[in-house]
Every structure is written in structure tokens, then in C-alpha cells.
Amino acid sequence: MATATRNKEKTQTDGFSIDTFSVDEKPFYVEVGNEVSLLETAYRNQIPVLLKGPTGCGKTRFVQYMSWKINHDSKSNLPLITVLCNDSIDEDYLQGRFLISGGFQDGPALVFAKNGGILYLDEINKARSDAHTVVYSLTDDRRYLSVPRLGKVFKVPDTGIVVASYNPGYHRKTQDLEQSMRQRFIALDFDYPPAKIEEDIIMHESGIDAENAHLLRKIAEKVRNLKEQGLEEGASTRLLSYAGKLIHDGIPAKDACRVSLLSPITDDKDARRGLEEVLKIFFP
Amino acid sequence: MATATRNKEKTQTDGFSIDTFSVDEKPFYVEVGNEVSLLETAYRNQIPVLLKGPTGCGKTRFVQYMSWKINHDSKSNLPLITVLCNDSIDEDYLQGRFLISGGFQDGPALVFAKNGGILYLDEINKARSDAHTVVYSLTDDRRYLSVPRLGKVFKVPDTGIVVASYNPGYHRKTQDLEQSMRQRFIALDFDYPPAKIEEDIIMHESGIDAENAHLLRKIAEKVRNLKEQGLEEGASTRLLSYAGKLIHDGIPAKDACRVSLLSPITDDKDARRGLEEVLKIFFP
Amino acid sequence: MATATRNKEKTQTDGFSIDTFSVDEKPFYVEVGNEVSLLETAYRNQIPVLLKGPTGCGKTRFVQYMSWKINHDSKSNLPLITVLCNDSIDEDYLQGRFLISGGFQDGPALVFAKNGGILYLDEINKARSDAHTVVYSLTDDRRYLSVPRLGKVFKVPDTGIVVASYNPGYHRKTQDLEQSMRQRFIALDFDYPPAKIEEDIIMHESGIDAENAHLLRKIAEKVRNLKEQGLEEGASTRLLSYAGKLIHDGIPAKDACRVSLLSPITDDKDARRGLEEVLKIFFP
Amino acid sequence: MATATRNKEKTQTDGFSIDTFSVDEKPFYVEVGNEVSLLETAYRNQIPVLLKGPTGCGKTRFVQYMSWKINHDSKSNLPLITVLCNDSIDEDYLQGRFLISGGFQDGPALVFAKNGGILYLDEINKARSDAHTVVYSLTDDRRYLSVPRLGKVFKVPDTGIVVASYNPGYHRKTQDLEQSMRQRFIALDFDYPPAKIEEDIIMHESGIDAENAHLLRKIAEKVRNLKEQGLEEGASTRLLSYAGKLIHDGIPAKDACRVSLLSPITDDKDARRGLEEVLKIFFP
Amino acid sequence: MATATRNKEKTQTDGFSIDTFSVDEKPFYVEVGNEVSLLETAYRNQIPVLLKGPTGCGKTRFVQYMSWKINHDSKSNLPLITVLCNDSIDEDYLQGRFLISGGFQDGPALVFAKNGGILYLDEINKARSDAHTVVYSLTDDRRYLSVPRLGKVFKVPDTGIVVASYNPGYHRKTQDLEQSMRQRFIALDFDYPPAKIEEDIIMHESGIDAENAHLLRKIAEKVRNLKEQGLEEGASTRLLSYAGKLIHDGIPAKDACRVSLLSPITDDKDARRGLEEVLKIFFP
Amino acid sequence: MATATRNKEKTQTDGFSIDTFSVDEKPFYVEVGNEVSLLETAYRNQIPVLLKGPTGCGKTRFVQYMSWKINHDSKSNLPLITVLCNDSIDEDYLQGRFLISGGFQDGPALVFAKNGGILYLDEINKARSDAHTVVYSLTDDRRYLSVPRLGKVFKVPDTGIVVASYNPGYHRKTQDLEQSMRQRFIALDFDYPPAKIEEDIIMHESGIDAENAHLLRKIAEKVRNLKEQGLEEGASTRLLSYAGKLIHDGIPAKDACRVSLLSPITDDKDARRGLEEVLKIFFP
Numbered sequence A, B, C, D, E, F: 001m002a003t004a005t006r007n008k009e010k011t012q013t014d015g016f017s018i019d020t021f022s023v024d025e026k027p028f029y030v031e032v033g034n035e036v037s038l039l040e041t042a043y044r045n046q047i048p049v050l051l052k053g054p055t056g057c058g059k060t061r062f063v064q065y066m067s068w069k070i071n072h073d074s075k076s077n078l079p080l081i082t083v084l085c086n087d088s089i090d091e092d093y094l095q096g097r098f099l100i101s102g103g104f105q106d107g108p109a110l111v112f113a114k115n116g117g118i119l120y121l122d123e124i125n126k127a128r129s130d131a132h133t134v135v136y137s138l139t140d141d142r143r144y145l146s147v148p149r150l151g152k153v154f155k156v157p158d159t160g161i162v163v164a165s166y167n168p169g170y171h172r173k174t175q176d177l178e179q180s181m182r183q184r185f186i187a188l189d190f191d192y193p194p195a196k197i198e199e200d201i202i203m204h205e206s207g208i209d210a211e212n213a214h215l216l217r218k219i220a221e222k223v224r225n226l227k228e229q230g231l232e233e234g235a236s237t238r239l240l241s242y243a244g245k246l247i248h249d250g251i252p253a254k255d256a257c258r259v260s261l262l263s264p265i266t267d268d269k270d271a272r273r274g275l276e277e278v279l280k281i282f283f284p
Helices: A035-045 A059-074 A091-095 A108-115 A129-139 A195-206 A210-229 A237-248 A253-265 A269-282 B035-044 B059-074 B091-095 B108-115 B129-139 B195-206 B210-229 B237-248 B253-265 B269-282 C035-045 C059-074 C091-095 C108-115 C129-139 C195-206 C210-229 C237-248 C253-265 C269-282 D035-045 D059-074 D091-095 D108-115 D129-139 D195-206 D210-229 D237-248 D253-262 D269-282 E035-045 E059-074 E091-095 E108-115 E129-139 E195-206 E210-229 E237-248 E253-265 E269-282 F035-045 F059-074 F091-095 F108-115 F129-139 F195-206 F210-229 F237-248 F253-262 F269-282
Strands: A049-052 A080-084 A096-098 A104-106 A117-122 A144-147 A152-155 A160-166 A186-189 B049-052 B080-084 B096-098 B104-106 B117-122 B144-147 B152-155 B160-166 B186-189 C049-052 C080-084 C096-098 C104-106 C117-122 C144-147 C152-155 C160-166 C186-189 D049-052 D080-084 D096-098 D104-106 D117-122 D144-147 D152-155 D160-166 D186-189 E049-052 E080-084 E096-098 E104-106 E117-122 E144-147 E152-155 E160-166 E186-189 F049-052 F080-084 F096-098 F104-106 F117-122 F144-147 F152-155 F160-166 F186-189
Touching: A035 A049, A035 A059, A035 A160, A035 A186, A035 F237, A049 A059, A059 A080, A059 A117, A059 A160, A080 A108, A080 B129, A091 A096, A091 A108, A091 A129, A104 A108, A108 A117, A108 A129, A108 A144, A108 A152, A108 A160, A129 A144, A129 A160, A129 F080, A186 F237, A186 F253, A195 A210, A195 A237, A210 A237, A210 A253, A210 A269, A237 A253, A237 B035, A237 B186, A253 A269, A253 B049, A253 B186, B035 B049, B035 B059, B035 B160, B035 B186, B049 B059, B059 B080, B059 B117, B059 B160, B080 B108, B080 C129, B091 B096, B091 B108, B091 B129, B104 B108, B108 B117, B108 B129, B108 B144, B108 B152, B108 B160, B129 B144, B129 B160, B195 B210, B195 B237, B210 B237, B210 B253, B210 B269, B237 B253, B237 C035, B237 C186, B253 B269, B253 C049, B253 C186, C035 C049, C035 C059, C035 C160, C035 C186, C049 C059, C059 C080, C059 C117, C059 C160, C080 C108, C080 D129, C091 C096, C091 C108, C091 C129, C104 C108, C108 C117, C108 C129, C108 C144, C108 C152, C108 C160, C129 C144, C129 C160, C195 C210, C195 C237, C210 C237, C210 C253, C210 C269, C237 C253, C237 D035, C237 D186, C253 C269, C253 D049, C253 D186, D035 D049, D035 D059, D035 D160, D035 D186, D049 D059, D059 D080, D059 D117, D059 D160, D080 D108, D080 E129, D091 D096, D091 D108, D091 D129, D104 D108, D108 D117, D108 D129, D108 D144, D108 D152, D108 D160, D129 D144, D129 D160, D195 D210, D195 D237, D210 D237, D210 D253, D210 D269, D237 D253, D237 E035, D237 E186, D253 D269, D253 E186, E035 E049, E035 E059, E035 E160, E035 E186, E049 E059, E059 E080, E059 E117, E059 E160, E080 E108, E080 F129, E091 E096, E091 E108, E091 E129, E104 E108, E108 E117, E108 E129, E108 E144, E108 E152, E108 E160, E129 E144, E129 E160, E195 E210, E195 E237, E210 E237, E210 E253, E210 E269, E237 E253, E237 F035, E237 F186, E253 E269, E253 F049, E253 F186, F035 F049, F035 F059, F035 F160, F035 F186, F049 F059, F059 F080, F059 F117, F059 F160, F080 F108, F091 F096, F091 F108, F091 F129, F104 F108, F108 F117, F108 F129, F108 F144, F108 F152, F108 F160, F129 F144, F129 F160, F195 F210, F195 F237, F210 F237, F210 F253, F210 F269, F237 F253, F253 F269
Parallel strands: A049 A160, A049 A186, A080 A117, A117 A160, B049 B160, B049 B186, B080 B117, B117 B160, C049 C160, C049 C186, C080 C117, C117 C160, D049 D160, D049 D186, D080 D117, D117 D160, E049 E160, E049 E186, E080 E117, E117 E160, F049 F160, F049 F186, F080 F117, F117 F160
Antiparallel strands: A096 A104, A144 A152, B096 B104, B144 B152, C096 C104, C144 C152, D096 D104, D144 D152, E096 E104, E144 E152, F096 F104, F144 F152
């Protein structure tokens, strides 16, 4: 599915109204390392960027932020076009289709090739092999999109960049990313934010105070350490915000932590027991 | 298949008549822990909720009850839209389709995005990967549904919440829920109800007296203990109600228990023998 | 394929002519245990029923008999609608389809939801997952069928019951029945009929005398005992009737037994040798 | 593919011209045991028959002969309808299809249900599961074919019999025949014909003299014995006739035997070496 | 894909213009054993022929030569119709299809059934199971093609023969040829041509002199011997001709041998090292 | 997807405008061995060429260069037609399709058969089996393309050559190239360029000075050596250019190397640790 953050309605030109896809309000994002300048440099040099990291650690938010920042700095209004990759997305989907009612509905890759901005391929390792061919031509040094149905080849403008993401932690072997795809990107490693930044995010997202944010973050730290002992994945910053919201709205902290930080992330009985032990430390 | 509890006929607007989907009569539901207040808080904070637990322990009934309660407390008439997830449900199914006869039939996700209420994704682990993309956008902090066929993006109203369920006990490895899906939900753990509550349910559903309800519940307890010894799943509250109905209608208790509590749940000869031993304890 | 026993032609209403599906002549069926009263009680209480047992032991005949008996006792004319489950039966098949020639052809589930009677799902373990969703809604305490193509929801009348069957003996692992399906049914265990009853059936079906029927049944007993020693499945009552018919029509008993009771049931050389040994006992 | 032996052109009634499908000339067939009377008795009693045996041992010829004999003895003209089962034959294929040009093309099962005769399901173990449902209804004691597209149910006439074949020797596990299918048939075991009969067949088919026919049969005997030592399948009677024809047309016997009896039946080097040893015995 | 060698344009009758498919110029082919007389005898006796042997050893050339020779000897103009078997070739493809523009496009099997000649099924082991049914009817002693879409059955003329090929050396287990298919053919074993003949072929194809041809053949001999030591397949005569052409056009012999005889046939490092050793012997 | 390097717009003839596909500007390519003269010789002798080598080592650039050189030397304007092989490319795709709007859209193989030039089959091992049939006929000594939909056979002009590529290093077993395909090509082995040449390329592509280019190449050397110790694939020349561009645009060298040379090529923790060790050597 191709989606985008919308802010205002404009005239539709071909199927989708592109202008509505830009990120107008500054998203809340706290820089952790040099990821902002790296993506800006890649953008200037038209180098595709791959974001690697666990679920819910802020990759998508970062892309939204960069979309906003690029537009803000360059006083432009370039779209952010998101494609959540999966088995049913093929070449036609990305390029576009003739409508039965007449006219041609531009696919997300064509919207990108016409307008520039960021084409964000979320969970790119789940894309079908024929979607790869579209990505290859866009990330080639020639940077074009061929649309046989229209009999045309589109050159990606210099203001366009392909960004992709995936989570190397738990995907299946069959979803491993091929070297011929990998080596078209530079890759930025993402992880959960450092303590102070993550607490700021939790406070901002849920409205709880610094003490509770600190407590939640400390619990998350313990939970994430269990990952070394067989837990598939640690609790994400998003789940910490959920817990914060529940606490802020009156749910006892222990209950909020159990339903937000423990129960969602595993069905394994041993792993769950380990998580309950963590909870006991903080709520004896 | 998307279904809903109907109570009265109204004018159809687009394919489905939404108003007919609300739960009008108070469903019989006995609260076990704090699940009601947790779901109400999640609803107020627009946090998606996952219900985890064995077959027939009351997850669906709980959702019906919450749909009724939310409407009752807020004097609203929001729909309960149920999607039983499986291999044949794709993006188009959830969004909607153009009809050959003209017009657009809203899919269950679009009905939800237009009207709010509860979108209940039963057995979400069986959903196809392209259905995931729809769920992702609905459970995102942006909470929207993009419908390319209509060239429109719909914002979910604040009165809408996504609830999903699955049974972690016996599903196949290939149907394991991915972390990127899991960590979009807080999760409530469900199990068979405590003794007293379960007996009340049995009496209410089947019409038998307290003594027989107690007997059935005691048998179920023994059966469920066998789960530790290789039985795939214990007898559900629903099966206990079936046994109660048969007894109430004249079937000898032993026969009713065999066809309701033993025969349905296993084909394994050893497991069956163990179950017959349980029966002998109560009907020597 | 949805099929039904027909006896007289009536006016067609929508695609299928429902009235032609009732069982008019009393089928030959000899009750073995309390299966008749159990199904009658289940029918009165609208509890779905699962018939478990080996090939050819009389499950289908039992359903035909019960269809006739319910109609006979209640002086009604309810249909028996049979669906032999397999990989190609999907939601649309069960609900119905618009015909190119115009009009809507009701699928077997819709015929059932409109008319009541027995919906017989033969070999339910072979049904596709999206057929499950139809079965779930019909066996739910809400008992309805949603037909999106018609934009309508149908309530199953109180005179309707879902009956399913399967053979737990030899089906493949991939065709195992899920607990969420199993626990919607009470289950009746079927097996080959007791000696006296089976001999009566053979005589009635084939026309041979009691002595030959006894002989055939004795051979079958030995054959069925080999099941413990690796034979996949014993000889069914149906095969015994075949042998009886051949004998009645002049084929020597030994030849009739070999082609009816030995050759069909196995290709395994060791198992076959065991079967030939059995034959030698009776025809030295 | 449904095929039939044709002898004369007649008026086409619905898609296929049925009358052209009967076997007019007496096929060359030498009875080995009591298979002729067994099939005649099964035909009179409407019992389906399964022919089990290795490739090219005469199963198909036997069916052609019986089709001719039944017509000859009863002075009728019933068709022989052959379906070579495979993955692409589904319910629609067997029942029939509406033609784009208008009209309905009867499928082979419908031709059978309308006209009787023999419906020959060759290699039935390779049929798809939804073809099974058609076979089940035809081999049921109710003997009917339901054709939903026509909204009609057809009763098979008393002059119709279902005959099926398969080779238990080498088919894959996934193509094993289910008990619920097997136990609808009596089964006749086929094997290569006895020495004298096989030599007669070779002479008749190829025109060579008795001495050469004897030689070929002796070689085949040795080759077939190797089956016990790992050869997948022995040389068929058909291959012996091929060798006979080549010899009759001037090819040296040793060369004819190599290309007809050795090279076709195996690629395995060890097995091939064993076969060459056999050849050396006869042509030192 | 069905293809044919064309030499002159003629009027098109039904989709394909058959006459254009005959082999007019005598192909270069050197007989190795008695394969020519064996195929001629099989042709006269209408026995299907299977060609077994490694890649590029001359099977296809042999078929072209025999097509030319049969036409030349009988002063006829029969087509050579080639079908390269694969997963996407089904019954319809072989029989033919109605065109949207009207008319019926004869498939290769129908072209053969109407015109005779050689139907060459290249790599027959890769054919789909429903293509088998077409082959079965053509190789049956009845030799016909049934085309249900036309409502007609076509008898193959006496001038038609089915020839098939496959490489027993390296195909996958799932592509093994079934006995019921194998035993419809006599089989001719092909291998690389004897030394003198192969050198003649190389000289003829590439234009190099006898010394170089001898050198290339000697290298190929060593390479083929490595097959016993794990190499999947030896260098084909075709690759030898490639090497010859490169040498003839100025490429140093060692380089020509490396790119023609070593690099194409393996990716395995050990096997490649062995091949390089071979090269060192001849170019120290 | 079929793509081509475009330089100027011309009139469209049939779907694609072929003239726009030629490479007009001389691509930057530095010859490593004798690959240029080998491909030129193959082109003159119409021998198909396979390029084998790791990701990003310059195979595609070489093809672009050769396309330009052949045109430049012969003063012609032959197209370069690229097909990135994958699961969704079938026979129809390669040959062409009738458009709903009327007319026939030539597929890339037909464009090649009509115009000559280079048909570049990138990652040929990923092509479907029915695409193979098209490649076979084009690489046959007959060199033709049969297009059944047009009822025509096209002869490839003498100015046409098929070039294919694949990476033998890491593709899956199921994507191994069959001998019958391999042995239609001569094969050129590609690897990362020698030190001096690679440094020139990096300087040319990124604008950095010789010292930095030397540093990057030295790091790549160490990284590539790790391939012997379990790393799937070394860093490509393309990734080195990415690193150069980032450094040139102000990113510290260590950061540029990490995101360009380390993070993209592996997710394996041990391999990553080894890569970080390499980085420490150069940036202690």
C-alpha cells in the first residue's frame, strides 16, 4: 500500500493528488547521532539510503522528519511517498494502471519519478522480485523509471531519493535481502534511542512526568537485555509511549507495563516468565 | 468475511448498511479482571488492543460486550465490524470494490474509517501480508486508510479502535505474528474464567442448575490439566455450555460430557484414553 | 460440490430448486447407540454436530436418515444440503454467485440460511480456510450468513443444523482440524456397526442369506484386526455389501472377497500378504 | 483430457457427438483370469471397478474390450469415455462449460450421466481433489451428477459404470489414493500376461514368428526379475511389441531389444548395467 | 514455445503457415551408429522415439537431419514442429486457441495431427502433467488428438511420428520421467560423437584446421573425464565449435578454451581448479 | 522490466521507440583484461556471452560500454535492450502483447529480433522456465524468434548478440543455471578491478583525491578478504564510490566507510564485528 502524510487538499492531476503528500507540521524527532547530516548528504549526492533497525525504534519517524526538514530548508514542497512492501506489490502497482473508467492512475514509483521527494520502501526485504526491478532502475546511476504501458521512460529529478528500511533482527531466511539489492544503498544502523532521549520522547508522546518516564525506560532496559537470552525482540519506544498513556489515564503502572511491555512481545512461556521477573523488580 | 451483529434495518448508504451493525442488546459478560477498564482506556487513547487466549474462552463475547458498553456509556451507536482473518482476505477486500452494477462497496476497513467503532480482526495471525499494510496504516499514529481506487485517504475518527485476537496456544509456526505487527498493540491475556464465573456462565447459557454446572466445571478443570500432558487444548467454556444444554434437554450427563468435552477436542488415542479416565472419576 | 437427494421436481426459485433436496423415502439405517437421540437433542438446541469415524461406516447414511426422520416427525420438508469439502470450495461457492445470464445463484450455505434443514459438510477437514469463515458464522451463537454481494445478512432459522464429518484415521497432518473449528461442535464417534447389525445391513443391501452375511462379517473382523498391525484402514460395510452383491450374482465367494475386501484397501505388499492369509483361513 | 475411440461420424447433439465414442471393432484381448466375468457382474450390479497394475500390461485394452463386449452382448451402442486424470482437470471440466459462442459443452462426466456406458478414469490417483467430488457422487449408491451451472441433477442410467485405473508400483506418495476413494471400488489386480498369452499378443501386434516372440518374452522375464533388485518397473508388453515390430522390419534383434526393452525403462547406471548383462545372455 | 525451421513463405491457412516449417537445406550431420536406420524404422512403424543424452551432443541436429532426410527420400514436405517443454505449456497451448480476433489458432499438436511430420518434444521431462495427456493420446496405438474446443477428434496421419528428448544426467528429481510416459517410446542413447567425427564437426562449424580441431577435442576429452570426479556435465560439441570460432577469429587458443570450455560449465571452485589444471597441460 | 539507456526522443513506431535506447555518450569504463576483444569477437561470430561475477563489479557498465563501442566503431545506432530477469517475466512479456487500445506492443525480445544490438539478460538465473524457451531460440544456431500471436517468425539480424549476466557467488540452489542454458554461452569471468584501475574509477565517480581513493581501496581489500571467513560478499566498487562521494561532501571518512562499506553488506553479528576490526586498523 502506498501512503503518505497529508495536510491539505489540492487539485488532483492523475489519480493521486501529489501535493497532499508532503509533511507540513514538524514531526517530533530527536537526533541520536549523525543520521540527519548523513541522509542530507546522501540526498544531495543522490545515494539511496537503507535504514536498519528493530521494530518501533523510530525509523519511520526519522523519514517523516527528514521529509519535512528537506522541504523546510529548501523551501520546497516535495512529497513523502511510502510503500509498505509485501507479496502483493508488483511492477504494475508501483508504475501505475489504466483505470476502467479511463485515464492512468500513477503508481507510487511514478509519482516519485515525476515529482522527486522521498520514496520510502518500508520493510523492503518483503518486496516481490518483480518489484526489485523497479527499485533497481530507480537506484541505478541512470535513475529512471520505464513505464511500458505508457510507452515512456521517466528520469527521476535530482530532488528525489530512495529510502528503504528493514529489521535485520527477526525476518525469515526467505526474506533476506540480496546483495545485488543491498549494495545499491548506504545503510544507517538504528537502535533504541539513548536513555535521556527516549525518556524525552515518552514524556512528549504520553504526557507523563519525568519520574514515570525514567521508570518505564529502566524497565525497557531490563526487557531489552533479555533479548540476549532468547527474547525475539525488545520492547519498542512505541510500546513505552503506550504504557505512558495508560498510566497518564489512570491505569496502575504495573498493569500498564504488563499489557504494554510484556504481553505483546512474546508468547513463549519461559520468555514471559523472565519478563514477569523483571516486573517484580520494579513492582515488588 | 466481515460480519456484524445486526439489530434493525436502516437505509443502505454504500453497499453495507452500517447502522445495522451495532450491538443493541446487552451481551451476557462477566468481568474477570480489569479488562474492561483497560480496553476503555485504550479506546480513549486510541491504542490498538490485542486479545490473546485459547479457543472459546470469551474473547469474542468480550468484544461484543465492549461494543455495547461504549455505545451505552456514550449514548452513541458505533458499529462493531468483525473480520475473520484468513488467506483470501486482501487489501481490496478490506478497502472495498467497485461493483459491476456500478457504485463502490465499502470494505470493512473503510466502513470503520468512515464510522469509527470497533474493527475486530479475529485470528489476526492468519491474515495475509497485504492485509497487514491496511492494519499498519490504521494502527499508526497517523490512523488513516488510503483507498487508491477512490483516490482518497480517510482519517479514522477518534471514536474508532482496532481490536485483534489470536490464540497463541496451537497456531502453526508460519502463522506466528510478526514483531512489527505485535508492537502496534497492547495485549490483554485471556484464559478460561475463574470457577465461580464460569459456573454462572454455564448456568446462564444452558439453563442447568448450580450443582450440574459445578460438576461440568470440575470435569473441565481435570481436562484442562491434561493439557500439560500433551493435550493440544482444553475444553472451552462454549463446550461446557453445550454439555449443559444436552443435560438440560434429557441426555444422561455422562453421554453429554463425552460428546461435548471429550470427543471434539482430540483424535489422539492416548489423549482420548486420558480423557476417558477423567470421565470415570466422575461417573464411575 | 453441493448435492442433495432429490425426489420430486418443483418450481425453481433462485438457481437451485430447494424442495427437491429433501429425503422422501425412509433410508435403511439401523441405530447402533444413542446417536439418533443425541442428534435430535442437538438439533433442538441448535448445537452443531461432528461425526467422526472411518470410511464407509455409515456416517452419510445416518445423516440421510436423520434428515428423513426430522421431516417425518415434524411433518416438515426441510432440505438436506451436502457439501463435499475440498480445496476449490471457497466463500463465494458457499454463498452464491451472480450469473452472467443475470440473477443470483444461491450457494449451499445460503440455501441453508434461507431454508434451514441440515447443512452436511462432508470431510470438513479438507475445507479451505476461507470456507471456515462461513462455517464459523453459521455455528456461532449468532447463527447468520453474511452475503456481501447481496449486501444482506441472513439469520439461520431455528430448524437449521450444521452437521460435519471427517475420518480421523488417516488424513494428512496438513488436514488436521483446528481447535477453533473443533470446539464449535459436539462430536459423535462412529465405528463399524456391531456384528448383528452389520450382517443385517449386508443382507439388506446385497440380497445374500444370513450364512453368507455372517461369513463376510467374520472375514471383515479379521481384516479390521490387521489395522492394529499396519493396515491403514479396515474394510468398510460398503465393501462387504459389494462382496455380497457379487456372490449373490454368481461370483465364487473367495474371488468376490478378494476383489472387494482385499485388493481395494491396500497396495502394501506385506499388508496384502496378511490379507491373503486371512482369506486362506476361510477358503483353505 | 477426455477422449474416446471413434468409428463413425454422427450428428452432434451437445458439443461432443456421443455416438462416435463407441468401440465398434472387436479389440484384440486375451482373457487371463476371470476379469471379464467380474467386470460384467460389477456392471450388472453397478459397482465401480478399479484396475490396479503396472504400466502397459493391458488395462486400457481390457476396458476397450469390455466396452465392445457389453455393447455386443446387449446389442447396444454405449460410449466409452476416457479421462486421463491430471492436475488440470477440475469439476468444471468434468461437468461441462458454457461456450462463449453460446450453448453448453457437456463434460465427460455429463456425457456419461446422460448416456451410460463406461466412464474410464485413467490414473485416477492423479486427479485433483475437486474432481473427487464428482467421482464420489457418481460412485455413491445414489449415482447422480449435479451440474450447478445448469441448475440440474442427472441420474446415471443403469447401463453406466465407472472404471478407474492406477499403477500402485511407482507413483509418488502425494499421489496415493485415499481410502474414501478406494473403498468405493472393487479392485482387479492386473499384471503382465502369462507366458503363452503374452507371446500371442506380441505375435499379433508385431507380425514376428513364435520363436522370436518366445525370445522376447524370455528376455522380458529376466528384465522383470530385476525389479526385485531395484529396477523401478519391468518392460511392458507394449515395449515387447515395439521390439517385435523393429525386428520384423529388419533391425537386428539385439539392437531392437536394447532400444525397446533396456534404454526406455531406466537412467540409473547400475540398473542399466544389469540390463546389459541380461542382453549378453541372449546375444553373447 | 513451438518453433520450426523455415525456408520459404507460403499462404497462411490457420494461424501458422505449416509449409514454412520444413527443413529445406540438408543439415550437417554425421551418423555415429545406427540411429538413422532405427529412427527410419520407427517412423515406418509409427513407434515414438526418445533421444537420451547430454546437453549439446547433437540430438536436435539429428532431428533436423532426419526431418530433411525423410522429406528428401519420400519427396514430401512434412513439417518439423518443435516444442520446448516447460511449466507454462498446457493442453490448450498444444491444441490451439480461439483468437479474440476470431478464428482458431492451431497449436503445435494440432498442426502435427493435421499434417504429420515430426513433433519434436524437447526436454519432455519438463512438460506439465496436463501436456502429458496430449502426448499420451498421440503415442497411443489409436494415435489421435481430441480438441474439445472444436468438438473434433483428429487422427494422426501415418506420416507422423513423435520424437522426444531429454538429458538424464542432471535434471531434478521432480523432473524425472514417469514410467507410463517412458514406456510409450523406444529410446536411443546419445553421447558426444567419437573422436574423428567430432573433429570433423568442429572443423565444419568453425573453419579451423585439423590440428586445432584435434587439440580442442583432446581438451574436451580431459574435461569430460572430470565428470566422473564431480563435474556436473562435460563440455558439449557446441562449446568446442565456439572455441574453434574464437580461435579462427584471432583469439589466443588458451583464452578461447577458457571462456568456451571452462567458465561456462561450472561455478564450483574445486571443479574449476580441476579444469584449469587441464588447461595447463595443453598450454603450459 | 526491459529498460534501456536513452539519449534523444524519436518517433515511436510500435509501443517502444527503439532509437531512444542506444548509448550515445561514451560510458566511463577501464578495460581489465581482454574482455573487450573477446566480446567483439563473439559479436562478430554471433556467439552468446555470459558475464559471471560479484555484485557491483562493473558487468552492467561493461555492457553499456560495449554497446557504445560497437555503435561507435561501426557507425551504427543499435539499441541496448536490458531485461532484469525475475519470476514475473514470461514468454508473452518478452515477445509482446496486443494492447486493449489496439496495436501490438513489441516485447524486448522482439525489439531485439527486429533491430539487432545487444539483448542484455541481467541475472539470467532468475528467469522463469518459459522465458528460457525464448532465449533458447535466440541463442540457437538458427537465431530466430517465433511470435505465435502475430503468426510470424523473426530472424535475428547478424548485428544482434545476446549477453547475459549472473552472480555465481550467493544465488540460491533453486536459481542455479541449467547446463542446457549455460552451454549456449561462452562465459567471461568478472571480478573487482585491479587496484590501480579501481582507484581511478573511485576518483572519477566521486571526485575525491588519489590518497583517499587509495585508502578506500585498501579498506575494500581487507573487507573482501573476509569473504574467505564467512562474509557473503565483499564491498563492491559502487559502494566505494558512495563512500568517496560522502567524504567529498564533508562526511568524516570513518563514518562514510561505516555506512558505505560495512553496514550494507551484512547483518551477521560476527561478520560485522570483523568489519569493525578492519575499520579500526585504518581509523584507530
